[in-house]
Amino acid sequence: RSLDRLFARHEALRSVFVAPQGQPRVEVLPADAGLPLVEHDLSGRADAKVALSDLCREEARTPFDLSRGPLIRGRLIRLADEEHVFLLTQHHIVSDGWSMGVLMRELNSLYRAFVAGQDDPLPPLAIQYPDYAAWQRQWLSGERLQTQAQYWRNALSGAPARLALPTDRVRPAQQSFAGASVPIVIDADLTRGLKRLSRQHGTTLFMTVLAAWAAVLSRLSGQDDLVIGVPSANRGRREIEELIGFFVNTLALRLDLSGAPSLAQLLERTRRTALAAQEHQDLPFEQVVEIVKPPRALDHTPLFQVMLAWQNNTVRSLDLPGLRVEAAGEGLSQVKFDLELDLGDDGDQIAGSLHYATALFDEATIERQRGYLLALLRAMVADARQPVGRIELLSSEERTYLLEELNRTDADYPSDLCIHELFEQQVRRTPEAVAVVCDDERLSYGELNARANRLAHHLIALGVKPGDHIATVLDRSVALVVAQLAILKAGGVYVPIDRALPSARQEWLMADCAARL
Numbered sequence: 001r002s003l004d005r006l007f008a009r010h011e012a013l014r015s016v017f018v019a020p021q022g023q024p025r026v027e028v029l030p031a032d033a034g035l036p037l038v039e040h041d042l043s044g045r046a047d048a049k050v051a052l053s054d055l056c057r058e059e060a061r062t063p064f065d066l067s068r069g070p071l072i073r074g075r076l077i078r079l080a081d082e083e084h085v086f087l088l089t090q091h092h093i094v095s096d097g098w099s100m101g102v103l104m105r106e107l108n109s110l111y112r113a114f115v116a117g118q119d120d121p122l123p124p125l126a127i128q129y130p131d132y133a134a135w136q137r138q139w140l141s142g143e144r145l146q147t148q149a150q151y152w153r154n155a156l157s158g159a160p161a162r163l164a165l166p167t168d169r170v171r172p173a174q175q176s177f178a179g180a181s182v183p184i185v186i187d188a189d190l191t192r193g194l195k196r197l198s199r200q201h202g203t204t205l206f207m208t209v210l211a212a213w214a215a216v217l218s219r220l221s222g223q224d225d226l227v228i229g230v231p232s233a234n235r236g237r238r239e240i241e242e243l244i245g246f247f248v249n250t251l252a253l254r255l256d257l258s259g260a261p262s263l264a265q266l267l268e269r270t271r272r273t274a275l276a277a278q279e280h281q282d283l284p285f286e287q288v289v290e291i292v293k294p295p296r297a298l299d300h301t302p303l304f305q306v307m308l309a310w311q312n313n314t315v316r317s318l319d320l321p322g323l324r325v326e327a328a329g330e331g332l333s334q335v336k337f338d339l340e341l342d343l344g345d346d347g348d349q350i351a352g353s354l355h356y357a358t359a360l361f362d363e364a365t366i367e368r369q370r371g372y373l374l375a376l377l378r379a380m381v382a383d384a385r386q387p388v389g390r391i392e393l394l395s396s397e398e399r400t401y402l403l404e405e406l407n408r409t410d411a412d413y414p415s416d417l418c419i420h421e422l423f424e425q426q427v428r429r430t431p432e433a434v435a436v437v438c439d440d441e442r443l444s445y446g447e448l449n450a451r452a453n454r455l456a457h458h459l460i461a462l463g464v465k466p467g468d469h470i471a472t473v474l475d476r477s478v479a480l481v482v483a484q485l486a487i488l489k490a491g492g493v494y495v496p497i498d499r500a501l502p503s504a505r506q507e508w509l510m511a512d513c514a515a516r517l
């Protein structure tokens with residue numbers, strides 16, 4: 001009854017999207033249609049746990065029919081007489097994160113009243129989501145629309161299309177949405193320090209964490225110009241705070257780390273960027289994409305591939321009389337971006353998760369990135385005057401591993417032979433083995449040695465003596481390898497010169513090294 005009342009109360013939950021003759025419009029289902037609820041009884045089954053997991057996966061993967069609806073549905077799964085799992089699934093087109101808080105609060109109130117035999121205690125809604133949608137279309141027009149569009153055109157003009165993060169695997173040709181996450185907890189001491197730092201620099205806690213995340217991404221990618229997506233609740237008016245619906249908008253924040261800024265300077269840049277974006281947050285993100293026209297590809301999202309979501313509308317748990325309720329722990333293992341940092345102020349500490357695309361990253365890589373973020377936040381609190389680029393992100397263990405363990409490459413090596421003589425030893429051992437490959441051309445050790453010998457004899461015939469400098473003006477190719485071996489066999493010294501250099505520069509280099517040939 002409580003779910004049916006919620007369904008009747010909010011027109012957004014009853015909306016369906018049809019397009020007769022290609023003209024899209026919204027229709028609203030009758031208030032008495034009821035929220036669809038399917039029941040399953042697994043009580044007494046030996047495979048109840050496996051069956052429950054199967055049902056959860058099936059529920060998460062079952063698509064909605066946007067034209068028929070409803071776009072919200074429930075499943076009640078009985079495990080025993082006193083134990084049930086309830087799944088509530090909504091299409092994002094009719095709901096958002098803020099809406100979940102509204103739904104939980106109202107479900108608590110309705111259930112308590114109905115159990116006690118009382119009527120619906122909720123006051124009538126003054127407006128509905130379709131009223132807001134009609135108002136928004138009218139309000140965001142004319143000069144106001146042009147002003148917002150021009151802001152985003154200027155802000156994102158020339159922005160990099162991709163954030164070139166190092167990945168554990170090659171990016172697939174088509175984006176995969178499979179994901180996983182690692183938890184992040186910023187302890188109470190560091191949280192207090194960040195709040196103090198934010199007050200000193202006139203930033204919100206969100207802006208301070210955004211600046212730190214941007215600095216980490218800049219260090220990882222080597223880019224000082226990057227774009228991070230930030231969801232905005234877009235509930236700037238009191239009348240819409242208690243509505244369920246899709247109000248959220250996404251802001252593409254372009255962060256500037258050029259010129260070796262200090263942490264304090266980065267905080268100020270981030271503050272200005274975030275405030276300006278919030279002043280122009282009404283333009284829907286899909287329209288921003290149309291205005292900016294970024295390069296489009298199937299392997300990544302447009303404008304940005306990394307998101308920071310700051311949760312400031314905590315969704316309360318259900319508090320239902322006669323029931324003990326806890327989260328089932330079943331969620332969608334999906335991500336829409338390469339990285340999604342999801343954090344919120346949890347009172348004494350900041351907590352959340354770092355979600356990642358499993359097609360690109362290993363869990364160990366994401367755990368290191370979590371460590372980098374915490375290290376940068378600690379550095380911020382310690383001294384905001386220090387340059388961003390000089391902050392030490394690596395732990396002592398990782399630094400030791402990278403600089404010492406990976407570089408322990410000592411090996412017994414004959415110090416009395418030259419490289420071409422060692423090559424000739426390999427020729428005698430494996431003359432038929434492939435020695436060099438370039439595009440479709442490949443040579444065995446025997447073939448490469450024969451070509452190098454012919455060229456070496458030719459060089460000697462031309463008068464090359466031990467110690468003479470010979471310039472190689474060649475592309476990376478089999479011919480370059482042949483030439484280098486031949487020069488060494490003739491006793492010469494090869495001087496590689498890039499063919500892409502201007503001819504005057506090439507001639508100067510050959511003269512400067514006194515190249516004989």
